[in-house]
Amino acid sequence: MIHQKIRSYLFILFLAIILAGCGNPFRLHYQNMLEKWPESKSLLTESQEGSVPKLITSQDMKKDIMTMLQNGYFLIGKVKFTSPPINEKQALDQAKEVGAEVVFVKRDYVTTRTESVPIAEWLPDKTITTTETSTYQKDPSVPPSTFKREITQTLEGELYTRYVPQSTDYYDYCATFWKKAKPLKFGVLVHALDEETKKLLQSNKGVVVKVVINKSPAFNADILRGDIITLFNNDPVADPGDFFEKIKTHAGQTITVKIIRDGKPKDITLTLLN
Numbered sequence: 001m002i003h004q005k006i007r008s009y010l011f012i013l014f015l016a017i018i019l020a021g022c023g024n025p026f027r028l029h030y031q032n033m034l035e036k037w038p039e040s041k042s043l044l045t046e047s048q049e050g051s052v053p054k055l056i057t058s059q060d061m062k063k064d065i066m067t068m069l070q071n072g073y074f075l076i077g078k079v080k081f082t083s084p085p086i087n088e089k090q091a092l093d094q095a096k097e098v099g100a101e102v103v104f105v106k107r108d109y110v111t112t113r114t115e116s117v118p119i120a121e122w123l124p125d126k127t128i129t130t131t132e133t134s135t136y137q138k139d140p141s142v143p144p145s146t147f148k149r150e151i152t153q154t155l156e157g158e159l160y161t162r163y164v165p166q167s168t169d170y171y172d173y174c175a176t177f178w179k180k181a182k183p184l185k186f187g188v189l190v191h192a193l194d195e196e197t198k199k200l201l202q203s204n205k206g207v208v209v210k211v212v213i214n215k216s217p218a219f220n221a222d223i224l225r226g227d228i229i230t231l232f233n234n235d236p237v238a239d240p241g242d243f244f245e246k247i248k249t250h251a252g253q254t255i256t257v258k259i260i261r262d263g264k265p266k267d268i269t270l271t272l273l274n
Contacts, residue, residue: 024090024093024094025079025081025083025086025090025173026079026090026091026093026094026175027090027093027094027097028081029079029080029081030077030078030079030094030098030177031077031078031079032076032077032098033075033076033077033078034076034077040074043074043181043182043184044074044076044179044180044181044182045179045180045181045182047099047101047179051101052096053092053095053096053100053101053102053103054101054102054103055088055089055091055092055095055103055105056102056103056104056105057088057104057105057106058104058105058106058174058176059106061104061106061174061176064104064176065176066211068102068104068176068178069189069211069213070211070212070213070214071213071214072180072181072183072184072213072214072216073101073102073178073179073180073181074178074179074180074181075176075177075178076098076099076100076177076178076179077098077100077176077177078174078175078176078177079091079094079173079174079175079176079177080172080173080174080175081172081173082110082170082171082172082173083170083171083173084168084169084170084171085169085171086173088105088107088173091103091105091175094177095177098177099179100177100178100179101178101179101180102177102178103175103176103177103178104175104176104178105173105174105175106173106174106175107171107172107173107174108171108172108174109169109170109171110170110171110172111169111170112167112168112169112170113167113168113170114165114166114167114168115165115166115168116163116164116165116166117163117164117165117166117168118161118162118163119161119162119163119164120159120160120161121159121160121161121162122157122158122159122160123157123158123159123160124157125154125155125156125157126154126155126157127152127153127154127155128152128153128154128155129150129151129152129153130150130151130153131148131149131150131151132148132149132150132151133146133147133148133149134146134147134149135147183213183216183273184213184216184273185217185247185248185251185272185273185274186216186217186218186247186270186272186273187212187213187216187217187218187219187223187273188209188210188211188212188213188216188218188223189209189210189211189213190207190208190209190210190229190240190243191207191208191210191240192207192208192239192240193205193206193207193208193228197228200263201228201230201260203230205230205236205237205238205239206228206229206230206237206260207228207229207237207239207240207243208226208227208228208229209223209224209225209226209227209228209229209259210225211225212224212225216273217270217271217272217273218270220270221268221269221270222268223257223259223268223270224261226261227259227260227261228259228260228261229243229257229258229259230258230259230260230265231257231258232246232250232255232257233246233250233255233256233257234256234258247272250272251272251273251274252271252272252273252274253271253272254269254270254271254272255269255270255271255272256268256269257270
C-alpha cells in the first residue's frame, strides 16, 4: 500500500514537471505595443467591468487590421510563433489579462515533422522466480544428494519513458489584440512621405493619410486614404509629429487643410473635435 502511494506521487510529480513547460503561447510571445507608444494609453477608452473579449478567426490579417483601425480601434499587442495545433481560445485568456476587447487569430500551415515523442509509462511490480541447485555428500561411499530451492524475488515498479516516432503538423500563428480608442480630433492616421513621393512633390514636407476613421471629422469631410496633406491653415506640415501637434493646438476649431489627390491640389474645411 505504501509503495502504491509512492508510485502515485511520483507519477503525478512527473506529469506536473511536463505540464509546467506548457504555458500559454499567446502570453509567452506577447509583444506589448503600449510600451512602444506609451503616449497612446491616454487615447484608449476605459474597459467596462465584466466585459468579455471577442475572439475572431482571421482569414486576411492585413485586411482585418485596416478594418479595425478604420473602426477606431487601437492595436495594443501582437503575437507571432510557430507551433503544433493549439487551443486558440488561449488567446482569450491573454486578451482578458491585457484588457483587450477583440483578438484576431490566424494560423497558416508550415510543415509536417516526424519527431520522437516521449511516452510515460508505469512499469508494474515484477516477480522473478529462480531455481538454485546444490549437492551434498555426507558419505563418500554413496552418490551425492541434489537439492533444489526456488527463490522468489519481487522487483518494484518504476516510471519508464519511451520514445515513439510521431508526425506533427506545424503552423505559423499570428494574433492581434485591440482596444477601442477615444474619438480622434481629426480622425486620420498618417505616415511620413517616402522618397518617391518627395520627388513627385519636389518637397520634403507633408504627410500621407494611411487610415481614415469612420464617422470622424476627416471621414465626414471626405478626406480619403492616400491623400497627401501639405498645409494646415496655410501653415506647412513638416512631418507626422508636426501634423498631430497642429491638431492638438487647434482642437475644437474649424480649420482648412490643403491636400493633393491624384496629383491635383484641393482645399478641405472641417471642424476638429475638442
